[in-house]
Amino acid sequence: MTSARHNRADRHAVVLVGNPNVGKSSLFSALTGARQKIANFPGVTVEAKLGTTRFENTELSVIDLPGTYSLAARSPDERVAIDALLGRLEEVPAPDGVVLVLDASSLDRNLYLGTQVLEFGLPAVVALTMVDVALSRGIRVDTARLSQALGVPVVEVNVPQGRGVEELKSTIHRVLHHPGKALELPFPAEFRQAVDGLYGVLCDLSVDLGFKPTRPEAMRLLVDLGGPLHDEVRQAGGQAFDTKLAEFRARAADGRGLALVEANARYGQIAAWMREARQVSAPEGRTLTDRVDAVLTHKVWGSLVFVVVMGLVFQSIYAWAEPLMNAIEGAFGWLGGTVAGWLPEDAAMLRSLVEDGVIGGVGGVLVFLPQILFLFLFIAILEDLGYMSRAAFLMDRIMARFGLSGRSFIPLLSSFACAIPGVMGTRVIEDRNTRLTTVFLAPFMSCSARLPVYTLMIGAFVPKQTVLGFLGLQGLVLFAMYWVGVLAAIPTALVLKKGILRSRVTPFLMEMPSYKLPRPRNIARVLYERGGSFVKRAGTIILAVSIIVWAALWFPRSDDITRAHEQRREAARAGHAATLAAAAEAWRQGMTGPELEADPAVAAALADMRELEATDKAARDRDETEFGHDETALAEAQRAGRAAYESSLLELRRRHRGALSPAMQMLAAEQELEEGLAAIDNDEAAAHAENSWLGRAGHVIEPAVRPLGWDWRIGMAAIASFPAREVIVGTLGTIFSLGDVDEQDEGLRGALRNARDRDGSPLFTLATGLSVMVFFALCCQCAATLAVMRRETNSWKWPAASFFYMTTLAYLGALMTYQVAHALGG
Amino acid sequence: MAATLAQLKPGQSARVTDVRGDPVLQQRILEMGILPGTDIRLVRVAPLGDPMEFAVLGYNISLRKSEAECVCVETA
Numbered sequence: 038m039t040s041a042r043h044n045r046a047d048r049h050a051v052v053l054v055g056n057p058n059v060g061k062s063s064l065f066s067a068l069t070g071a072r073q074k075i076a077n078f079p080g081v082t083v084e085a086k087l088g089t090t091r092f093e094n095t096e097l098s099v100i101d102l103p104g105t106y107s108l109a110a111r112s113p114d115e116r117v118a119i120d121a122l123l124g125r126l127e128e129v130p131a132p133d134g135v136v137l138v139l140d141a142s143s144l145d146r147n148l149y150l151g152t153q154v155l156e157f158g159l160p161a162v163v164a165l166t167m168v169d170v171a172l173s174r175g176i177r178v179d180t181a182r183l184s185q186a187l188g189v190p191v192v193e194v195n196v197p198q199g200r201g202v203e204e205l206k207s208t209i210h211r212v213l214h215h216p217g218k219a220l221e222l223p224f225p226a227e228f229r230q231a232v233d234g235l236y237g238v239l240c241d242l243s244v245d246l247g248f249k250p251t252r253p254e255a256m257r258l259l260v261d262l263g264g265p266l267h268d269e270v271r272q273a274g275g276q277a278f279d280t281k282l283a284e285f286r287a288r289a290a291d292g293r294g295l296a297l298v299e300a301n302a303r304y305g306q307i308a309a310w311m312r313e314a315r316q317v318s319a320p321e322g323r324t325l326t327d328r329v330d331a332v333l334t335h336k337v338w339g340s341l342v343f344v345v346v347m348g349l350v351f352q353s354i355y356a357w358a359e360p361l362m363n364a365i366e367g368a369f370g371w372l373g374g375t376v377a378g379w380l381p382e383d384a385a386m387l388r389s390l391v392e393d394g395v396i397g398g399v400g401g402v403l404v405f406l407p408q409i410l411f412l413f414l415f416i417a418i419l420e421d422l423g424y425m426s427r428a429a430f431l432m433d434r435i436m437a438r439f440g441l442s443g444r445s446f447i448p449l450l451s452s453f454a455c456a457i458p459g460v461m462g463t464r465v466i467e468d469r470n471t472r473l474t475t476v477f478l479a480p481f482m483s484c485s486a487r488l489p490v491y492t493l494m495i496g497a498f499v500p501k502q503t504v505l506g507f508l509g510l511q512g513l514v515l516f517a518m519y520w521v522g523v524l525a526a527i528p529t530a531l532v533l534k535k536g537i538l539r540s541r542v543t544p545f546l547m548e549m550p551s552y553k554l555p556r557p558r559n560i561a562r563v564l565y566e567r568g569g570s571f572v573k574r575a576g577t578i579i580l581a582v583s584i585i586v587w588a589a590l591w592f593p594r595s596d597d598i599t600r601a602h603e604q605r606r607e608a609a610r611a612g613h614a615a616t617l618a619a620a621a622e623a624w625r626q627g628m629t630g631p632e633l634e635a636d637p638a639v640a641a642a643l644a645d646m647r648e649l650e651a652t653d654k655a656a657r658d659r660d661e662t663e664f665g666h667d668e669t670a671l672a673e674a675q676r677a678g679r680a681a682y683e684s685s686l687l688e689l690r691r692r693h694r695g696a697l698s699p700a701m702q703m704l705a706a707e708q709e710l711e712e713g714l715a716a717i718d719n720d721e722a723a724a725h726a727e728n729s730w731l732g733r734a735g736h737v738i739e740p741a742v743r744p745l746g747w748d749w750r751i752g753m754a755a756i757a758s759f760p761a762r763e764v765i766v767g768t769l770g771t772i773f774s775l776g777d778v779d780e781q782d783e784g785l786r787g788a789l790r791n792a793r794d795r796d797g798s799p800l801f802t803l804a805t806g807l808s809v810m811v812f813f814a815l816c817c818q819c820a821a822t823l824a825v826m827r828r829e830t831n832s833w834k835w836p837a838a839s840f841f842y843m844t845t846l847a848y849l850g851a852l853m854t855y856q857v858a859h860a861l862g863g
Numbered sequence: 864m865a866a867t868l869a870q871l872k873p874g875q876s877a878r879v880t881d882v883r884g885d886p887v888l889q890q891r892i893l894e895m896g897i898l899p900g901t902d903i904r905l906v907r908v909a910p911l912g913d914p915m916e917f918a919v920l921g922y923n924i925s926l927r928k929s930e931a932e933c934v935c936v937e938t939a
Binding site: 111143144145146149176260261262296297299300301304326330334335336339340431433434437443544545546547548549550551 | 882886887888889890891892893894895896898899901906907909910911912913914916920921922923924925926927930
């Protein structure tokens with residue numbers, strides 16, 4: 038936030054650092070309010086949040102980082118914390134100070150990270166959270182002594198009750214005006230000397246490194262094996278550096294693991310501080326969390342609750358979101374039609390662009406919001422509650438077999454409804470490789486957009502039979518389609534985890550936080566962030582793709598096709614006009630013929646008609662008639678009058694069929710014209726579609742899709758479905774000259790069944806239907822999913838890999854399905 | 864063979880004597896406060912037999928069985 042009124046001295050930045058589940062995000066919101074910016078970094082799947090707050094005349098930027106247990110960085114994600122502390126992140130201001138958020142109920146573990154952070158020597162304040170939780174367990178923290186031990190001020194903060202936030206601000210303001218002092222822990226002398234020596238080596242390399250190294254980084258380099266920092270330093274220092282590093286490690290280690298030396302020194306010092314600054318008055322009994330867990334992680338009850346909760350999550354995305362999605366689609370359909378109606382009649386392209394490209398595209402983005410919001414509503418509640426860790430605890434055994442973790446379960450389950458919330462939901466997975474694997478697997482789960490394809494193909498090609506006496510064959514095929522994705526995902530997961538995403542080990546090590554009541558403000562914030570982030574970041578890509586597809590279906594617009602169909606329409610209208618004129622003439626002559634005049638039935642009918650007119654008039658102005666206010670009598674009279682008139686008309690028609698038939702012809706001609714024009718419209722749309730770039734692409738790829746049992750029309754529909762798979766139904770409807778259809782449409786099913794090859798044999802068979810379904814089950818035909826993957830992994834690499842891998846797999850799967858089914862006589 | 868965390872019975876406490884295994888895993892376990900000299904208690908085992916939940920330093924942590932096997936303990 039740049040403001041002309043403030044000079045540099047009045048603007049500061051602080052970074053919030055702490056373990057996960059300590060209330061850091063709540064504190065961030067309490068400090069900065071609703072206005073925040075999200076910063077992403079290349080190659081990193083985590084993000085930092087930026088907000089601002091004021092204290093007196095100072096504008097304070099606050100940086101919130103993902104929670105972490107340690108500054109040891111083995112992946113780019115874990116390095117974000119160190120880089121943020123050192124001000125090395127783009128888009129994020131260099132911090133002038135640190136707010137260390139510590140959970141009073143588990144201070145020892147919190148202080149492990151705390152000591153690492155305080156070694157950086159930035160001015161620091163401790164925000165002590167969860168004091169009430171600690172007290173309820175008989176843990177009393179003496180903030181004055183803790184402050185003395187750490188050498189920085191300690192402020193108790195209770196965000197839900199709004200206590201301590203102002204004091205924290207004023208304390209930050211105070212410490213920022215004094216230089217910080219780096220904490221020094223009593224590491225063994227050899228260890229300290231090795232860090233100093235390595236620090237010296239790093240400083241000599243600083244020109245090649247491109248940044249000024251710090252002593253804490255030297256310590257990380259000494260202790261941590263591998264990781265991004267080591268890679269960078271090795272690039273600058275080469276083999277010689279590795280030799281030196283090995284020497285320092287050998288000297289510092291003293292025969293023991295360096296990680297153990299570090300942990301011993303830190304936890305030793307922490308234990309000493311805690312003896313002074315903490316009193317545990319009551320022996321630890323069974324806490325509320327323990328008692329709740331006895332049920333929620335119980336073999337029977339826990340599994341039952343789990344199934345119910347997961348059922349609820351799935352139901353919400355699959356079913357509850359649907360009316361909202363339909364409403365959004367309906368609203369945008371109406372809006373598109375209305376806006377297009379305002380545009381000039383002859384600007385067909387502009388109308389189509391606005392209606393189908395832009396407004397349709399925006400609707401296509403927003404339609405996903407209900408599912409995303411429902412999933413994140415549950416995730417936010419379950420995460421706040423602490424249940425996410427329990428769900429992961431219950432499911433880990435099963436997911437671990439596929440190289441995933443228990444936390445992968447909810448994202449993958451959600452993906453059966455829609456991969457978009459599923460991919461976004463992977464942020465609950467802490468480990469980077471597990472998260473990337475889960476992101477990659479999400480689109481394999483059969484989402485609800487594949488259902489129309491299955492419904493259409495099954496309805497058209499799978500006979501309505503029962504097998505084994507009670508199982509419907511159609512239902513069985515549908516069930517099998519859901520398994521196709523899962524069965525393809527399992528080997529994919531194993532290959533990914535053993536190959537590309539192999540890390541030496543992926544520690545599971547999950548904290549089981551104590552249960553807490555969810556806070557509505559927290560949940561509202563998560564929904565706002567996730568929804569906004571989807572619309573802003575993924576939405577633009579989806580909109581762009583929707584306009585591209587529109588263009589590929591529109592261009593090159595052939596005037597010949599338009600003109601030819603316009604001529605057909607003219608001809609139809611002219612034919613209609615001629616029919617009408619002839620019928621009208623016949624009608625006029627028939628009615629005035631002598632035969633009619635002589636017939637008393639005509640006079641009778643006319644009398645009945647006048648009678649009815651009178652009664653109807655009486656009904657209109659009822660005061661002036663014999664009926665007065667007698668509603669029943671009036672209605673009775675009207676009914677009698679209508680019946681009399683009808684019967685005399687029928688009599689008339691019986692006697693003079695010939696004279697009245699021209700009137701019937703006129704009516705029939707009206708309907709004929711209407712149907713004829715609609716058919717021409719559909720033919721024109723089909724002709725334009727075939728002539729469009731997409732249609733031509735369909736013809737071009739026909740040799741490639743023939744082995745799948747497809748022709749150019751299915752090929753084209755499949756290409757058109759790459760941005761959004763459900764598009765296939767509408768595209769097939771257009772190309773088969775059926776206009777707007779849905780997957781239940783018998784016309785479309787019939788058209789598919791009746792399509793003939795050049796030799797007159799059926800073009801599509803059961804084998805074709807199965808091959809199309811397998812293709813759609815395995816293919817990542819969803820621009821929105823790819824856009825969200827890009828957003829969540831912060832790189833195009835993953836969506837690109839997913840797209841190519843799944844397309845290849847889909848092609849091979851469909852090929853195999855067709856060839857096998859065809860050979861078996863399908 | 865020394866006892867490991869994986870062999871504890873639910874409710875049973877022990878004192879950590881050593882952390883072994885892959886260096887990265889070792890470091891993670893140590894960072895979480897599970898280091899020689901620390902008291903640790905097995906709270907419960909997941910219904911499918913894995914992972915296991917432990918209480919250490921005033922908080923609860925779950926480890927996979929394979930991870931628990933890396934932590935050597937002595938029982939009182």
